[in-house]
Amino acid sequence: MTRLPVKKTYKLFIGGAFPRPESGRSYEAEGQNVARASRKDARDAVRAARAAFAGWSGATAYNRGQVLYRLAEMMEARAADLAGVCTGRKEVEAAIDRVVWYAGWTDKLAQVLGSSNPVAGPYFNFTVPEPTGVVAVVAPGEPPLGGLVSRVLPALAGGNTVVAIASEAHPLAAIELAEAVATADVPGGVLNILTGLCSELAPVLAGHMDVNALDVSGADGLVEELERLGAENVKRVVRGSADEQSPWAIADFLELKTVWHPIGQ
Amino acid sequence: MAQAPVLPRGFELPLEPRLPRIGSVDAVALEERAASLARRSIKRESKLQALELAVRMIDLTTLEGADTPGKVAALCSKAVRPDPVDTSVPSVAAVCVYPNLVPTAVARLRDTSVKVASVATAFPSGQSPLEGKLAEVREVVEAGADEVDMVIDRGAFLSGRYAKVYDEIVRVKEACGDAHLKVILETGELGTYDNVRRASLLAMAAGADFIKTSTGKIQPAATLPVTLCMLEAIRDVYEETGRMVGMKAAGGIRQAKQAVQYLVVLHETLGLQWLTPDLFRFGASTLLNDVLMQIRKQKTGQYQSLDYFTID
Amino acid sequence: MTELEKKRKHAPAPALTEWEYAPAPEARDIVHLEERYGLFLGGRMVEPRSGTYATTIDPSTEEPLAEIAQGGPEDVEAAVEVARGAFENGWAKLAAAERAKYLFRIARLIQERSRELAVLESLNNGKPIRESRDVDVPLAAAHFFYYAGWADKLEYAFPNRRPHPLGVAAQVIPWNFPLLMLSWKIAPALATGNTVILKPASTTPLTALLFAEICRQADLPPGVVNILTGNGRMGATLVRHPGVDKVAFTGSTEVGKDIQRALAGSGKRLTLELGGKAANIVFDDAALDQAVEGIVNGIYFNQGQVCCAGSRLLVQESIAEPLIAKLKQRLATLRLGDPLDKNTDLGAINSREQLDRITELVASGREEGAEIFQPACKLPEKGFWFPPTIFTNVAQSYRIAQEEIFGPVLSVLTFRTPEEAVEKANNTAYGLSAGVWTEKGSRILWMAQQLRAGVVWANTFNRFDPASPFGGYKESGFGREGGRHGLEPYLRFD
Secondary structure, X not given: OOOOOOOOOEOOEEOOEOOOOOOOOEEEEOOEEEXXXXXXXXXXXXXXXXXXXXXXXXXXXXXXXXXXXXXXXXXXXXXXXXXXXXXXXXXXXXXXXXXXXXXXXXXXXXXXXXXXXXXXXXXXXXXXXXXXXXXXEEOOOOOOOHHHHHHHXXXXXXXXXXXXXXXXXXXXXXXXXXXXXXXXXOOOOOEEEXXXXXXXXXXXXXXXXXXXXXXXXXXXXXXXXXXXXXHHHOOEEEOOOOOOOOHHHHHOOEEEEEEEEEOOO | OOOOOOOOOOOOOOOOOOOOOOOOOOHHHHHHHHHHHHOOOOOHHHHHXXXXXXXXXXXXXOOOOOOOHHHHHHHHHHHHOOOOXXXXXXXXOEEEXXXXXXXXXXXXXXXXXXXXXXXXXXXXXXXXXXXHHHXXXXXXXXXXXOEEXXXXXXXXXXXXOHHHHHHHHHHHHHHHOOOEEEEEOOHHHHOOHHHHHHHHHHHHHOOOOEEEOOOOOOOOOOOHHHHHHHHHHHHHHHHHHOOOOEEEEEOOOOOHHHHHHHHHHHHHHHOHHHOOOOOEEEEEOOHHHHHHHHHHHHHHOOOOOHHHOOOO | OOHHHHHHHHOOOOOOOOOOOOOOEOOOOOOOOOOEEOEEEOOXXXXXXXXXXXXXXXXXXXXXXXXXXXXXXXHHHHHHHHHHHHHHHHHOOOOHHHHHHHHHHHHHHHHHOHHHHHHHHHHHHOOOHHHHHHHHHHHHHHHHHHHHHHOOOHHHHOOOOOEEEOOEEEEEOOOOOHHHHHHHHHHHHHHOOXXXXXXXXXXXXXHHHXXXXXXXXXXXXXXXXXXXXXXXXXXXXXXXXXXXXXXXXXXXXHHHHHHHHHHOOOOOEEEEEOOOOOEEEEOOOOOHHHHHHHHHHHHHHHHHOOOOOOOEEEEEHHHHHHHHHHHHHHXXXXXXXXXXXXXXXXXXXXXXXXXXXXXXXXXXXXXXXXXXXXXXXXXXXXXOOOOOEEEEOOOOOOHHHHOOOOOOEEEEEEEOOHHHHHHHHHOOOOOOEEEEXXXXXXXXXXXXXXXXXXXXXXXXXXXXXXXXXXXXXXXXEEOOEOOHHHHHHHEEEO
16 A cells, blocks of 8 residues: 655745745646745735844854854755755755855955055044845746755845745745755744745835845846836845856845044044 | 932032042943853852842832732732741842832731832833922832832933932932932933943932832843943942942843842852842842742752742 | 831841852763873874873873873874875865865864863863853864855955965964864864864863864864874974975964074975063053953963963053952952862963963062062962962063063053053063053054054953954064964965
8 A cells, every 4th residue: 555645735934934825826836836925925025034134134244154054954954855856966966065155255255345444544444344134036947946045145145134036937946945944043034935926026026115135137027127116215136147156246235334433542 | 328429510420529430331341241140150058048048139029000909918928928838938128019009018017027118209200290209209108118219210311411310319318218219220221331330320429228220111121231230330339438339130030040140240249248138139020939949949959830839 | 116127127137148159060071081192193093103102181180181192203204294195185186165064064063072172171271161161162163164164265365366275284282272272273274275283282182182083073084184292392393394384383482483493494384373461451431340351351361371361451540549459359259270160260270380480470570579469369289270460560671571471460550641551562572462441432543553463452352253363463473363364374376
């Protein structure tokens, strides 16, 4: 007698929990019913990301690095499951190594991107990079896992919190990743993942006044509309790719603050 | 009781007559020192000693709009005999109530060692005209309160009117007569440790017998760093003038473990002399049962359940 | 009788007559000591070709802990060969991202075995468990974590330069922070692709040997890390060996100069981290109670056996009296005793030699006319102990103001103006660190600019972080450890 497996229900990942989509709708992808997030779910995700920002950006860079490294540990433990929902083992191992790579940047950014500036006067002047805030990411359609990881890690490593729209055609890897995130000591709301129709969700995030930056890497055909919507609150808009691995990818989501103070007795 | 020195106009504490410099407090270092003291490990007999002392230092408190004579009477019984099963557990220091409940408390605590403390001066906000506040103080003293817990006018303090704050404390102290005056700074509203130090020195200059952290009505209430800051101000006044002022940590202290940490901070900052209910109090309600549980655990070796301790 | 007097009558006896905290010992049984330890070469423990062993002890009780192999010239030869082989045949060719992952593993393993390492460190060094548990071990793990992240990012650390490892690094470390100094040396060396031969100090080999075990657990390729225990003579042989490309030394200025002389003309790269006589400068507007904590931390942390210790207190004359009074009061609350007791503040001095040196210098302080203060302190009978000490009325010329004592002894001098403070602070052949206590921001920056010291701590002291470069000016050495700058000593560029 063959055993009947207990099937997984695919939900959203918001605020560290797995809520059902507010509208109760789903869509079919990869042979499964996948949650179809609505504008209200997007709204909730941004709220969760904003609530988590103070804690995440206020943590030490060392702590953020440790948490991201732990994410890599959890992904490694689930490597077989992850391989089953993307192109395979190679993609998973590359994604894990990329997480480790970005984890190692958190406590070095200020040393590479910041500076002490020799101004002409008795002033100490220094520049420090800081996270911009809540970043919305439209993940590339593929690769299902690697694309998402390549675009959310730079924002997270910089101290931002993220709302990501997973690949519409291949969303299962994103949910598997969410499960790794949920067990990796990542505070709730730091990374939120929405599955659903890109054309429904992306404009909502692009026009959201409490989102500070927008990564349009996976928004083929929608880029112009999203950039226009983003102008409402002067969002930082980034066009990236799934292949990129660089500290400048992190810098795209950082502000720079320069401070002056007199030097005297 | 030492006379409070006369302050010059404005609020600049001079080095002469003998008052400590106001100075600054480094928040990072202060919090670190408090955290390091909190990690001290207290064992066995010392722990039991500390827990019993903690009981004797509690001002068992009820400050609710819904307080009734019945509620306060029950609280007073608990205050006198906290653990009906173990009669070696001492009484608490005092009971702390709103003015209307003072007569009930006085009647129930007659012929016991437990004192009656009353809040006054438009507790908790203090945002009322002075004359009314003074009348309130006189009434509760008349009704038999041994101690008065007043609040400072934070609005005046934060807008720089230090002389007004000082003057009010002096007047309230007068109205107290023989009753002891505790001055509540409401540290959670003062914003910085610099301000806490300034308010502490001001209150002591004005004649406070005790300085107290909080009303317990807002967060944050008492914390270890804020307590350390206030104890350091008390130490400076003692070094300069010889006057011994007490300290009360109120609000947010619910666990016996925390109470012991406060005693460690007290011991390390002011020494054995201050380890007495005459100079240190806990303003608390749920703390008492947790301390009783820990005392019983120390004596029997077993972890306890709240079922075995009376609520009041 | 008033009501109040009646209440007083009923009240029971008030204060405690005494309150001792009671011993709170950290359990020792987490540590498993071998009777005898060999050298860690090529990924295994091997017997020393010299055939000799020496005993290592617990300085707080003089109890022997284990027999330690004492490497000789043949062992040095073998180590260099092994390290060279590991460099050429594997480590340098490994993908940088893989190298990073080994270092991340080591960082994690240190965290996993943190309690064991902390207890062992206190046992062998004499420092309080609170320090080894809360400072030494966490920082050691953090160093590996930080440098792991650089291993595959070197091209971003040096704009327009192509970095390459040097080869075999010989590293000699002191006894004051055995595990931490090991991590300061090994982490950047490995991250940059070098292999290492590390010589722990002769009195404190045990945590290095446990680290060797951790390298094995991490599956680190054999020969990448080699631990050669032995005495000063062996260390001298090691650094002079022609097969070594890079020498990193932390220790006394005297030995550092010796090494620099020996390496002259050899082309070997060298970094030195030597002694110090740091000035801890307190202005009259400082946050006083916190400054007292900083001064105490500055000279009594690790029993003052710290190269960057704030061993000279320079206090502005206008605040000197109250500050010194508070300091003496605070000293009376310091607990000296069993290093494994969680409440201990001051542990044992590391060796008889060091204790003798401290005693001699303190005697000179008295002779030269300084005024000594030591709180009443019960010293245990066995072991090497020295009470916390303050000298006031100290002149710049006294030996206690010039020479590094490396013990819990503070010399207090006064100054009137910021310029005078700077002059006095810089008036030394050393230049490792300095402390500045003032609430005025512009003055902090001005003092920092004027002080000839590699590390300036403002309103704090003895703060370390793997991201923060550490090293000295003048005779305190050259080269930096920590931060992006800490990579440079282990690389060559084309």
